Amino acid sequence: MTGLLAATDLDRTLIYSRAAWQVDGVGPDSPVLDDLVCVEMLDGAPLSYLTRRAADGLRELRALALLVPVTTRTEAQFMRIEVPGGPPEYAITTNGARLLIDGVADPGWTASVGERVAGSSAPLAEVAAMLLAQSPDWMLRVRDAQEAFCYAIINRAAASADALQSLRGWCAERGWSVSVQGRKLYCVPDLLTKTAAVDEVARRTGSTLVAAAGDSLLDAGMLAAADLAIRPAHGELHAADWSCDGLAIAPTPGIVGGEQIVEWLLAQARSASAERSAGAAQARDNAGRTGAHGVQLV
Ligand SMILES: [Mg+2]
Structure with a gap:
């Protein structure tokens, strides 16, 4: 796997509760709310949503990139979410304390993070x-x-x-x-970070290009460490006017910003995919020339 690794926070970055989108400026009469997809139920009631365009975009993204949800939610809180396109192969929960592979926490990762944190x-x-x-x-x-x-x-x-x-x-x-x-x-x-867990997934999957999205101070390290980064125009980082090199900002606050973040990730994945295709074609071309040269030498 050498394509794009899209590491993204969930709450108030990709998915939004009613309280979150009202705080973030989408009123109860907004037309945006006519076409939402519920991705989390709690006690029989809908809790978290994204727009239909965002849900469709995420499915498209997953065909081109490795989508890794990276959340401060606990494992149990994360497992309530139906990620569009099905359960992800990799997910990071509990702010990096758990690395889930096909929904199961990797015990080696849990132990190593625990030791690192306990000593610091x-x-x-x-x-x-x-x-x-x-x-x-x-x-x-x-x-x-x-x-x-x-x-x-x-x-x-x-x-x-x-x-x-x-x-x-x-x-x-x-x-x-x-x-x-x-x-x-x-x-x-301080040492319990999303950043370290994303690095670990990149190492295990051989990903060489990481794009990250997040809205809170707990996402800041992950955004700063990524090759490409985006945050919404709301939330803790926005309130602090936080930035890092090359940071993109989704222009519209609230749940529409979540949709814009998906579209941005999709654009990065398409670009990485096109570059890989061009690189593969170039490699084939070079191999062909080498082969012809080899034949001449023989
Ligand atoms: Mg968040």
């Missing part, structure tokens, strides 16, 4: 206790994600800038980072 960051229990010690006015519930990191449901309106800044500083001193996405606040060990 304060224990999860210490960070979770710090979250629980915050005011219940804004820190509503605290959870751990497969014992790899912790996250909280917060009341964003009641979260003061000072409290957030203080928490970020406290975490940084202990080798942890904080990311706030909608109503969720994530505390993640």
Whole structure:
């Protein structure tokens, strides 16, 4: 496999809940909402969507590139999603703590990441206790994600800038980072990255060209490390005016931006595919000339 590896975040990059698209500026009367595909149900109710054009584009993309979903969701949360085109061969969950191959976590990867993180960051229990010690006015519930990191449901309106800044500083001193996405606040060990897991998939598949898409601070390293990168015009990175070399930005915020990201990935895959075809033709041409030369020598 030497074609494009398309590593993409899911929530608020490819797929959107009703809360996410309303926050991101698509009103309840938008015509966009007439043609959505539901890709996740929770407790019998639809939860996450993409546009039909995005779903069709993803199927097309998968014929040309290796699509690798890269999410901070846990394995169980990821398995609820029906990826257009069927279950992916590779997926990265739990912010890089799990590498799924045909839906099954690779035990060697889980162990090696666990060892790396344990040697570099304060224990999860210490960070979770710090979250629980915050005011219940804004820190509503605290959870751990497969014992790899912790996250909280917060009341964003009641979260003061000072409290957030203080928490970020406290975490940084202990080798942890904080990311706030909608109503969720994530505390993640610095060495638990999507980037390392994407590198591993690229190594295993022999991919030499990586395109990455994402919207949050937890995606920043993956975007910066990729050969090609895109983010939407909404979300945590957009709010921070974050950029990296050659970064593309989907122009329309919200769920339509997700569709534009798929179209951009598809364009990169087509371009990589055309270059490979041209390279193969050139190689055949060179081999033909060498062969003719060889015959002459004999
Ligand atoms: Mg996201």
